Every structure is written in structure tokens, then in C-alpha cells.
Amino acid sequence: MSNSVLNIGLAGLGRLGRHYARYLARTVNRAHLHAVCSPVEDDLQWASDTLAVPKTYHDFSEMLADPAIDAVFLVTPTSLHPAQIREALAAGKHVFCEKPLSLEVEACQATVDYARALQGPRAMVGFVRHFDASYQDAMARIRDGVIGHPFIVYSQTADLTDPTGAFVKFAPRSGGLFLDCSVHDIDLARWLLGRPKARRVYATGTIARFQELAAIGDIDNGMAICEFEGGQMAMFYASRTQSHGHDTHTDVIGTQGKLSIGRNPRQDRLEIADVHGVRALSTQDFFARFGDAFRVQSQHFVDAILDGTPFDLELEDAAEATRIAVALRQSQQTGQAVEL
Ligand SMILES: NC(=O)c1ccc[n+]([C@@H]2O[C@H](COP(=O)([O-])OP(=O)(O)OC[C@H]3O[C@@H](n4cnc5c(N)ncnc54)[C@H](O)[C@@H]3O)[C@@H](O)[C@H]2O)c1
CATH class of the missing domain: 3.40.50.720 (NAD(P)-binding Rossmann-like Domain)
Incomplete structure (x- = not known):
């Protein structure tokens, strides 16, 4: 090479x-x-x-x-x-x-x-969100101590409703809502909080629209709480039924402040004022929101291999994200908290 x-x-x-x-x-x-x-x-x-x-x-x-x-x-x-x-x-x-x-x-x-x-x-x-400019900015500020010690993350992945329900066909192979969607938020929370391991999780969920999911034990809206070793915590929300767009955002709360990333899922800087009021259009899907981050992520990999520099993401972190997401599914299906 x-x-x-x-x-x-x-x-x-x-x-x-x-x-x-x-x-x-x-x-x-x-x-x-x-x-x-x-x-x-x-x-x-x-x-x-x-x-x-x-x-x-x-x-x-x-x-x-x-x-x-x-x-x-x-x-x-x-x-x-x-x-x-x-x-x-x-x-x-x-x-x-x-x-x-x-x-x-x-x-x-x-x-x-x-x-x-x-x-x-x-x-x-x-995990593409690491390479999004706003998440990178948030991480740099956390490292600089801007919000003190970060101890809570709220993070959500919420997709625009697909009225055709096409995703239901893919759902049995996706591992369910928490493994398919919240796995991003889990990985982000651990990254932003300094990579703690999970201690205990609790999750619940509902079917708001796609009743066919019941047959495969899946849900279209889920909420979860994750306690980490050392006392930090995270809360996750995942949804397949947003009426306004793809709404992915994260808050990080620290002892001296709070950072919010992507809170307003507006498509661009256009604002429309007319007889309906003043409004902005929403981002419609994950690629519209994170498209450039996929390019940055690919560049990161190529540079790390050619220059012999470290990856920002370790395989162990990907394994921990799956371990937590599987526990969330188990908790949602049994109604019990899961100790890890
Ligand atoms: N980061 C994100 O936000 C994000 C978004 C979408 C998908 N994904 C991930 O990307 C992966 C692919 O998802 P997708 O939605 O593009 O799936 P997809 O089903 O649309 O595409 C899968 C592709 O793999 C090909 N394929 C199947 N078996 C193969 C084999 N043995 N060798 C080579 N190619 C084979 C299929 O023909 C198809 O071209 C999944 O792991 C998914 O979780 C991540």
C-alpha cells in the first residue's frame, strides 16, 4: 500500500x-x-x-x-x-x-x-453523528470544560412517518427500534459523557400507528433511561412517526451549563411568512441531516489508515452500544429494568 x-x-x-x-x-x-x-x-x-x-x-x-x-x-x-x-x-x-x-x-x-x-x-x-460539525463542536466545548462535568444526556432519533409503512418489511431484520435507531443515541451519549459503561436500563414503548409491528414484538415509539457506572445518566427517545420531519437532537447537561445540538430540525435558513403564520421547513430524512458527515467519516477512515493515526471510534464502543440496545429491547419487552 x-x-x-x-x-x-x-x-x-x-x-x-x-x-x-x-x-x-x-x-x-x-x-x-x-x-x-x-x-x-x-x-x-x-x-x-x-x-x-x-x-x-x-x-x-x-x-x-x-x-x-x-x-x-x-x-x-x-x-x-x-x-x-x-x-x-x-x-x-x-x-x-x-x-x-x-x-x-x-x-x-x-x-x-x-x-x-x-x-x-x-x-x-x-457512527456518523460523531462526524457532524455541530456534534464535533459540542465535543470540543465539553473537552474545554465549557459546561463543567457533563452528567446527563437526552438524545432522540425520530423519523418522518412513511405512510406506505415500507420500513415494516425491514423491521424483523433491524433488531427493533432501539437497535436500529437508539443505537446512535447510545453511542453519542457514551462519547459525550466520556465513554462510561452502562449499569442498568429501563425502557418502554408503544405502537402509535403501525399495528403490524405487534406481530414481531416491535414498537414505533420508545423511551428509555440508562444509568451508567459512576452516576451519569441518559434518556433516549426513538420514533418512526413524526409528522413534521426527521427530528434528531441531543442535549448535554453539565454542572456549569448545557449544550443543545440540532434542537430545531429546520431544513435551512429559509423562513416563510404568509397567511398561515411564520414557519421553516423541516429536514426530511437522515441523509438530508447527516449527508456531509458520511463524507467526513469516510475521510477520517482513509486518513487514519494512510497516516497511521487513531480512529475516533473503537470497536469496543460499537460492542457496548449493541449491548445496551439489546438490554433496552429486553426491558421494553419484559417491563423490567435490566441490570448489565
Ligand atoms: N448511519 C446511518 O444513519 C444508517 C442509515 C441507513 C443504513 N445504515 C446501515 O447501513 C447498512 C446497510 O443499510 P441499507 O439501508 O443501505 O440496506 P439495503 O438493504 O438498502 O442495502 C444493502 C445492500 O447490500 C447488498 N448485499 C446483500 N448481501 C450482500 C453480500 N453478501 N455482499 C455484498 N453485498 C450484499 C444488497 O444487495 C444491497 O445492495 C445497515 O447495516 C444499516 O444499519 C446506517
């Missing part, structure tokens, strides 16, 4: 993978999108036609055998992440993997142990 360019093979060209492909092919410095992999022929055709990617593979193992590839990006279904991370590391490739690391606590730990024992190529799980 020359330290001037990182040759990348990207697996998964679905809803999110195509965004990564565009960034890696066109925008991320010192990245070269050498190959893509998907079992779907249409995906591969799209990558050849739109981005002129030199190599396309239907099979992940075949892509890994390509000696030109230095690193792989995994934007594949979550159930595949642990096995694909291990296979890629064994093939000597560095790995960037989309969140979550796994839906299973044991698979997370096995992957962490495997990567640690290998001590060769490096792996990172992406």
Missing part, C-alpha cells in the same frame, strides 16, 4: 451504499474506489455506468481475493457484518463497517476479540 492512495472495495450498494460509492469515487481525498460488490446485477451496472468503477464482483470472497484492494467498506445488511469483518481482516484488508456492529452481543464480542488478536489490519464501525 502506498501512503498516497487507499484502494477500496465497497460491499453493499443499497439505500446507503450508493451514497458511500459516490463519496469514495468523487469526493474523499486519497481514496480510490477500485471495486464494488453486490449480489444484485443492477447495483453493479449502476456503479460501472455512473462511477466507472474498474472492478465489479457478485461475491464478497472473490472481491477480497483482489490483491489491489487495501481496505473494504461494508454497507451490507447488519446480519452480515461480523462474518464479513472477520473475513476481510483475515484477508489482510482494513475494514470500515456501517453501524451497528451486530444485532447480537456475542457476535460483537467475538469480532472485537478477533480483531484484537489479529493485530494486523484495522477495523472501525461508523
Whole structure:
């Protein structure tokens, strides 16, 4: 590997993978999108036609055998992440993997142990909100002591209602609302509070609209409280039924102040005044809110590999996020607090 360019093979060209492909092919410095992999022929055709990617593979193992590839990006279904991370590391490739690391606590730990024992190529799980400019700013101010000792985080991930209910089809493979959505807030809370481990959680939830979720034990709105070792706390809200837009925000309360990130989910700086009053439009989906952060996150990975600098996110943190999210689901389903 020359330290001037990182040759990348990207697996998964679905809803999110195509965004990564565009960034890696066109925008991320010192990245070269050498190959893509998907079992779907249409995906591969799209990558050849739109981005002129030199190599396309239907099979992940075949892509890994390509000696030109230095690193792989995994934007594949979550159930595949642990096995694909291990296979890629064994093939000597560095790995960037989309969140979550796994839906299973044991698979997370096995992957962490495997990567640690290998001590060769490096792996990172992406939690995109770390790389959003406003969250970065908040973290810098916490490190500067602006709000004193941070001890409470409130964080929410709330999606615009999809009246077609298309997400219900994907829900059985998502691990449920807390694993799919709150996992972001869990990871953020631990980061902003100095990476404490969870001690006890309590969660509850309801179905406000999508009654089909009851058959698979899932919910469309959930609330949770997490107590950390050392006394810090977090509260999470997740929803699939917002009528105004994608509304993701976080508050951090410290002994000397409070930071709020993204509190008003306005789309831009436009304000409309008319017979209905004065209003702004809302952000509609996660990519409209965090699109640029996916680019910054990809750049962070490429720079860390080429320059030998540390990742901002450790695999252990991704494992802890799954451990907490699984406990939230258990608490919501049993009605009992879960000790961790
Ligand atoms: N950070 C975020 O906010 C965010 C948002 C959306 C999705 N995600 C994560 O990204 C991942 C992908 O989600 P998505 O919504 O793009 O899913 P998707 O189902 O739209 O796309 C998955 C892609 O993987 C391909 N694929 C399936 N099996 C494969 C294999 N063995 N090898 C290579 N490719 C294979 C599919 O053909 C498809 O192109 C998930 O882990 C999800 O949790 C994160």
C-alpha cells in the first residue's frame, strides 16, 4: 500500500451504499474506489455506468481475493457484518463497517476479540453523528470544560412517518427500534459523557400507528433511561412517526451549563411568512441531516489508515452500544429494568 492512495472495495450498494460509492469515487481525498460488490446485477451496472468503477464482483470472497484492494467498506445488511469483518481482516484488508456492529452481543464480542488478536489490519464501525460539525463542536466545548462535568444526556432519533409503512418489511431484520435507531443515541451519549459503561436500563414503548409491528414484538415509539457506572445518566427517545420531519437532537447537561445540538430540525435558513403564520421547513430524512458527515467519516477512515493515526471510534464502543440496545429491547419487552 502506498501512503498516497487507499484502494477500496465497497460491499453493499443499497439505500446507503450508493451514497458511500459516490463519496469514495468523487469526493474523499486519497481514496480510490477500485471495486464494488453486490449480489444484485443492477447495483453493479449502476456503479460501472455512473462511477466507472474498474472492478465489479457478485461475491464478497472473490472481491477480497483482489490483491489491489487495501481496505473494504461494508454497507451490507447488519446480519452480515461480523462474518464479513472477520473475513476481510483475515484477508489482510482494513475494514470500515456501517453501524451497528451486530444485532447480537456475542457476535460483537467475538469480532472485537478477533480483531484484537489479529493485530494486523484495522477495523472501525461508523457512527456518523460523531462526524457532524455541530456534534464535533459540542465535543470540543465539553473537552474545554465549557459546561463543567457533563452528567446527563437526552438524545432522540425520530423519523418522518412513511405512510406506505415500507420500513415494516425491514423491521424483523433491524433488531427493533432501539437497535436500529437508539443505537446512535447510545453511542453519542457514551462519547459525550466520556465513554462510561452502562449499569442498568429501563425502557418502554408503544405502537402509535403501525399495528403490524405487534406481530414481531416491535414498537414505533420508545423511551428509555440508562444509568451508567459512576452516576451519569441518559434518556433516549426513538420514533418512526413524526409528522413534521426527521427530528434528531441531543442535549448535554453539565454542572456549569448545557449544550443543545440540532434542537430545531429546520431544513435551512429559509423562513416563510404568509397567511398561515411564520414557519421553516423541516429536514426530511437522515441523509438530508447527516449527508456531509458520511463524507467526513469516510475521510477520517482513509486518513487514519494512510497516516497511521487513531480512529475516533473503537470497536469496543460499537460492542457496548449493541449491548445496551439489546438490554433496552429486553426491558421494553419484559417491563423490567435490566441490570448489565
Ligand atoms: N448511519 C446511518 O444513519 C444508517 C442509515 C441507513 C443504513 N445504515 C446501515 O447501513 C447498512 C446497510 O443499510 P441499507 O439501508 O443501505 O440496506 P439495503 O438493504 O438498502 O442495502 C444493502 C445492500 O447490500 C447488498 N448485499 C446483500 N448481501 C450482500 C453480500 N453478501 N455482499 C455484498 N453485498 C450484499 C444488497 O444487495 C444491497 O445492495 C445497515 O447495516 C444499516 O444499519 C446506517
